[in-house]
C-alpha cells in the first residue's frame with residue numbers, strides 16, 4: 001500500500017521500517033509523518049514509544065488505541081517543517097461524518113539519536 005503519511009512511497013519503504021523499529025525516523029518531519037501513519041494503521045505501541053518520556057504520564061497505549069480506532073484519518077498535509085517543529089493539518093471524519101481538520105504545530109526533541117513528540121499548539 002501507499003504510505004498513509006502523504007509521501008508518494010510504499011509503506012514498506014516509508015514509515016513501515018520506523019513502525020517495525022528497523023530504522024529511526026531521521027528528522028522531526030519524518031517522525032511526525034510516521035506518527036500520523038501509526039494512527040492510520042493503529043500502532044499504539046509506536047505512538048507511545050515516540051512520545052517523549054516527560055509526556056507519557058498524560059498518554060497511554062489504551063488512549064492511543066482508542067483514539068486511533070475511533071478516528072477515520074483522511075490525509076496529512078505538512079504546512080512547514082523546521083529542525084524540531086512541524087506544522088501540519090490532519091484531515092479526518094468526525095462521528096457525524098463531517099470532515100474536520102486538526103491544525104497543529106508540534107514540538108519534537110532529539111535524544112540519543114531518536115526523535116520524540118513533546119507537545120503542540122492547536123490553531
Ligand SMILES: [Zn+2]
Nearest residue numbers: 003005014015
Ligand atoms: Zn510514510
